[in-house]
Amino acid sequence: MPEVRIHTCMLCEATCGIVAQVEGGRVTGIRGDQQDPFSRGHVCPKAAAIPDMMEHPDRIREPMRRVGDRWQPVSWEDALSEAAERIAAIQRAHGRNAVGLYAGNPTVHSHGAILGVPLLSKALGGRSRFSATSVDQLPQMLAALEMFGHQLLFPVPDVDRTDFLLVLGANPVVSNGSLMTAPGIAHRLSALRARGARLVVVDPRRTETAEVANLHLAIRPGGDAALLLGMLHEILAGGLARPGRLARFTDGLEWLREIVERYPPERVAARTGLTPAAIRSLARDFAAAPTAVCYGRVGISTQEFGSVASWLVNALNVVTGNLDRAGGAMFTTPAADVVALNARLGSLGSFGRFRSRVRGLPEFGGELPAATLAEEIDTPGDGRIRGLVTFAGNPVLSAPNGRRLDRALAGLDFMVAIDLQRNETTRHAHLILPPTFGLERDHYDLVFNTVAVRNVARYARAAVAPPPGVRDDWDILLGLALALRARGGGGNRRNLGATLRVARALGPRRILGLLLRFGPHPLSIGALERSPHGVDLGPLVPRFPERLFTPGRRIRLVPPVLEADLARIDADLVAAPPAPGALLLIGRRRLRSNNSWMHGIHRLVKGPVGCTLQVHPDDASSRGLVEGSLARVRSRVGEVRVPVSVTDGVGPGVVCLPHGWGHASFNDLADEQRVDALCGNADFSGVPVTVEAAP
Numbered sequence: 001m002p003e004v005r006i007h008t009c010m011l012c013e014a015t016c017g018i019v020a021q022v023e024g025g026r027v028t029g030i031r032g033d034q035q036d037p038f039s040r041g042h043v044c045p046k047a048a049a050i051p052d053m054m055e056h057p058d059r060i061r062e063p064m065r066r067v068g069d070r071w072q073p074v075s076w077e078d079a080l081s082e083a084a085e086r087i088a089a090i091q092r093a094h095g096r097n098a099v100g101l102y103a104g105n106p107t108v109h110s111h112g113a114i115l116g117v118p119l120l121s122k123a124l125g126g127r128s129r130f131s132a133t134s135v136d137q138l139p140q141m142l143a144a145l146e147m148f149g150h151q152l153l154f155p156v157p158d159v160d161r162t163d164f165l166l167v168l169g170a171n172p173v174v175s176n177g178s179l180m181t182a183p184g185i186a187h188r189l190s191a192l193r194a195r196g197a198r199l200v201v202v203d204p205r206r207t208e209t210a211e212v213a214n215l216h217l218a219i220r221p222g223g224d225a226a227l228l229l230g231m232l233h234e235i236l237a238g239g240l241a242r243p244g245r246l247a248r249f250t251d252g253l254e255w256l257r258e259i260v261e262r263y264p265p266e267r268v269a270a271r272t273g274l275t276p277a278a279i280r281s282l283a284r285d286f287a288a289a290p291t292a293v294c295y296g297r298v299g300i301s302t303q304e305f306g307s308v309a310s311w312l313v314n315a316l317n318v319v320t321g322n323l324d325r326a327g328g329a330m331f332t333t334p335a336a337d338v339v340a341l342n343a344r345l346g347s348l349g350s351f352g353r354f355r356s357r358v359r360g361l362p363e364f365g366g367e368l369p370a371a372t373l374a375e376e377i378d379t380p381g382d383g384r385i386r387g388l389v390t391f392a393g394n395p396v397l398s399a400p401n402g403r404r405l406d407r408a409l410a411g412l413d414f415m416v417a418i419d420l421q422r423n424e425t426t427r428h429a430h431l432i433l434p435p436t437f438g439l440e441r442d443h444y445d446l447v448f449n450t451v452a453v454r455n456v457a458r459y460a461r462a463a464v465a466p467p468p469g470v471r472d473d474w475d476i477l478l479g480l481a482l483a484l485r486a487r488g489g490g491g492n493r494r495n496l497g498a499t500l501r502v503a504r505a506l507g508p509r510r511i512l513g514l515l516l517r518f519g520p521h522p523l524s525i526g527a528l529e530r531s532p533h534g535v536d537l538g539p540l541v542p543r544f545p546e547r548l549f550t551p552g553r554r555i556r557l558v559p560p561v562l563e564a565d566l567a568r569i570d571a572d573l574v575a576a577p578p579a580p581g582a583l584l585l586i587g588r589r590r591l592r593s594n595n596s597w598m599h600g601i602h603r604l605v606k607g608p609v610g611c612t613l614q615v616h617p618d619d620a621s622s623r624g625l626v627e628g629s630l631a632r633v634r635s636r637v638g639e640v641r642v643p644v645s646v647t648d649g650v651g652p653g654v655v656c657l658p659h660g661w662g663h664a665s666f667n668d669l670a671d672e673q674r675v676d677a678l679c680g681n682a683d684f685s686g687v688p689v690t691v692e693a694a695p
Helices: 050-054 076-094 105-109 111-124 138-148 185-194 224-237 244-249 253-260 265-272 276-288 306-319 338-344 370-378 402-409 473-486 496-517 525-529 560-564 566-573 617-622
Strands: 003-008 017-023 026-032 064-067 070-073 099-103 129-131 164-168 198-202 215-217 293-296 351-355 362-364 387-391 414-418 431-433 454-457 535-539 583-588 613-615 630-634 639-646 654-658 687-693
Touching: 026 050, 076 099, 076 387, 076 414, 076 431, 076 473, 099 111, 099 370, 105 111, 111 387, 111 473, 111 496, 129 370, 138 306, 138 351, 138 362, 138 560, 164 224, 164 276, 185 198, 198 276, 224 253, 224 265, 224 276, 224 306, 224 566, 253 306, 265 276, 265 566, 293 306, 306 560, 306 566, 370 402, 387 473, 414 473, 473 496, 496 525, 560 566, 613 617, 613 630, 617 639
Parallel strands: 099 129, 099 387, 164 198, 164 293, 198 215, 387 414, 414 431, 583 654, 613 639
Antiparallel strands: 003 017, 017 026, 064 070, 064 431, 351 362, 454 535, 583 687, 613 654, 630 639, 630 687
16 A cells, blocks of 8 residues: 655755655655645655656765766765775875865755755855856845845745735746745735735846736846835935835934935936836836835846846835835744854854955855855966865756866866756766755755745655665765864864764764754754644744844945945946846746756656747847757857747847756856856846757
8 A cells, every 4th residue: 555755855945845745665655745734735746857867877886986977886985985995095195175176056955965064064164165046046146145234044935925026037836936935826826816925026038927917027137226226216306215124223214315316217227127107107006006026036136237136126125114014024933943053153254364365256155256266276376276176066967157167077186066966067077976865855944934925834754665776865974074073074173073062973964953852942852853844833923123233233225345336336337338248147946946056857847848949029120030940159258059930029139048957057048257246146137149040
């Protein structure tokens, strides 16, 4: 008889509850958990593919060592010993910074990894740390740090109660929310419309979310900061600001008013591609709504003005009184509160404490921007990265100019990858250490409960046993850290030994148990195990000013470092517009894809070709492109050939390609020299390209 196991889908930020059918130790089916109080049975096509990934024929099921172009199995003891010895040797010869660490976004889908990666980072020492943060949400973390005093204090749209949802550069119908854990978001948006609330989408493309919106405004790529400045001008100059209770603990309201006087809609309109009347109307409608929330995501983060745009999204919510109130942008009260834990440990975040060796890009949270990883490897000189550890990351596909990084990785003295498969990145490793995956391990969402649209908690026990040759994330990360400590890697930093001993004694389950016990909703893992479908802890409630971590617990509405960056906006507003016929490339995400994770799963890639270049009919006609024909797309750094999809879903002058695909990757066209100059986040929005019919 089949058994039933309750678990969580760990493939995206929605964290949907799932029911797994298990027969003979194998997962034979997945469906949504109708009894889950948060996801309420919702599930997307990716969840059904979890067993495919667990049983994929290319999955690595024991540690592997590369010898020339061949791979040989090796014992765990020998693999960890060899990795530690090679890393320690590089650091003794060239310094701690000569070995880097890259963590991919699957890190945040595993509480063992979240707790274990800092241990490995501490054992490695040095400053050569990178992650997917700087190809995704770094500008929003910078805005949170500068305005609220903590890099993880993200405002969450209260979509279930708002009267007006303004979406900039996000497509939640496909992403299921990002920095907004909202399973079944399409149903939530339908309910929003049904109760008479408005949904407005601002995006260069008519996205799937725009299709269900009251209004879609097709903005020029990279024009979001200019739009927000124009909206703030209209609201503040027109006497429409209503900060309410926020005024009591907000600094800079008058300062912001003086700043935005310089940006009337007439000045910013050309940069946005919208009319002054459209900007004024949007601002007035937003300010007049009983409750409203502005939500910006990847499209506003991954552009040259991402930090300023992220700041101004928060500022718009503040001046209209829509921050930290029901129906606005709110803050969670998670059962296991990693925000408060980091604060108690003195880890609120940091910015600009040091800079990268080659280009001088700033540190954030102890990490350097991923856009500088390749040059830190292939540029000779003191401090050059000669060894690398990657955890659950494929930066050759996810970082800009993947081809340069691909070449750089081939020149490393040593590389170890903790990953499931050989891919475009891990193929360069000398050792691959395979972790558990999916339903083979216990699961609790430490990160995504901090950005959920409702306070919830769910703990899932492993549904099936893992293959005998793999280990949990925690065991691999702690094991490698201990091996490095024994061999003097990272310089044996002070207190490292004690930290690792305590971590080994506790383990991830006991650490999580302590976080739950001493959290704001005193719980235990046992209590959660007795409620396997999850526990509803209630709607979001106002948390400010107590939740602020700034001096005096006050909102810094105009952080000086962000205000200073307006000089770049001013220069951009007077820059020459793109030449007639010029094309700007933007990215997109597909429902059946999660970055580059799932492209080897047949059930998710079968059917019509999904990796196509979307081109406006006018641009297609002028270049001799027709539906299904092959286009050659070139940028400063690369070239791909890809089928064409002719659609008015993108405006003239804009073309769109999915990101992270191996055979025709957006990232092969993205330029690693194009970054948000303030924080170093990769700029993926509006890459200049030429497009022509392929021979």
